[in-house]
Amino acid sequence: MTSDQFSALSDSLFSASIIIYALAALAFCGELAFGRRAFRPSQELATVGVGTSLSSPEDGAQPPAAASGSAGRRWGLLGVGLTGAGALANAGVLVARSAATGRVPWGNMYEFATASVLAGVVAYLVFAVRVPAVRRIGAFVLGPVVLGLVLIGLYLYAESGPLIAALRSDWLAVHVSAAIISFGIFIVSAVASALYLVAVHRERTLGDGGRRSGGIADKLPSVAVLDRVAHRTAVFGFPVWTFAVIAGAIWAESAWGRFWGWDPKETWAFISWALYATYLHARTTAGWRGRPAAWVNLVAFASLVFNLLFVNLVSTGLHSYGGVS
Template structure:
């Protein structure tokens, strides 16, 4: 295939990925919609008979948990399968674009942001396979993923082309790859903390609405913490690698360029989050708020700092 054909294929796969993620979102919605029918029926019968409808107390779902019907479980499996298929086509977007340009496919904001979202999807899939109960946050993962990809396609798209001379370095593979991995993992962590804040509100545990169908607050907090623990050293390495590249390219390790400054701010916020979770008085909701602020800083660093501020990183906005 010619380079132009590969670039066109990349664009087509981008649209296919959005379509598949949208289909997965519908399936996750179906899982939430049908996943509690059995439990609600048991509760209603129990209320009428005063004996729990003949269901032993030990056999009933714990408060705040969802007993899945076979149909709901099938919807969840379908949703996860479509998500995996979407991730494969999503990876194809970057692969074909890289082949079309004969370089690593994260040399501009469009490619960088696309790769970040892919990492977030893969991280979610890994945790959902290991802990099937986490499939219930699929709606809240896929919705931001779809919105992000639509925004990326509409606002950040650029034609496939070679990178500028300043980015033709092996540090592109080291520094930017680490930044992509760290950002994508932090995206999952931040979403988990947002859901934890919603799920841990007073009265949410005993509710019967959509919030009560989420995993327990402990499970959401555990997901947020584990992903942050995994992403923090990767982001630390990205900041250090960026400083080394800066010394090789510009003759100084650190110059408080806006991109450097906000990358360091993000590092400080995530360090504060990890410390907060081990500090009395900061565990739980206060620590989760710090994690949400961390995700907000990461998004600000990608969007506002790259698109509005000026600095040595303005030519590409990817490192």
């Protein structure tokens, strides 16, 4: 195949991945619609009983078993299968891009964002397979994934081509790949923290005498599961992000003669690093566990998104390559 054919294949697979991910999101919605609520009444009472901290579940606590109906379980398994198929198409986008350009497929924002989505989906799949209850957050992972890919295709798309001179370095594969992996992992962590806040609010309502409505909030995993997913993904992503920052500093010394210059992207990378360090510390600190820590995690992820979009597209600095990261 020629470079143009590989490029066309990459674009086709990009569209296919959006469609498959959208079908997966619908399947996960089916699991929420047809599955039974996550807790039995007796378990609900135990969860909100005296002596149980809803905002700071213990890591070692075992979540109540999810009671998915057979129909809901089938929808969930279909969603996992479609998500896997979408991930293969997503990976194909990058492989075809690499074949078309003869370089690593993350030389611009379009490729970086597409690869980050893939990393996030793979991280979700790992948890969904290991912890079946995590399947129930699939709609909340795949929904943003579909929206994100649509926006990436509309506003960040770049034709296949060679790297610009500033990015022609062996450090590109090291630094950017680490950033992609950590960004994708942090996507799952942020979704879990957001749903954790919803679940905590719902269980507090029940503790105050409220009744279950049978809505989506009643079918989320337990606060303990959501808290652990958010924390463990951040624990894994943080050292990878730390490595990305260090590798970037080494590359900067090679390219610009200094390790750190407080360029806008460097500054925000450090801010994101500090916020995630704060989250991991807060998660184990009395008075900050639970909801406060979850909010810190969401702010940390927002800083990553700001760094990716605003700093690359709007600000001026050594990392500004006309919208290319």
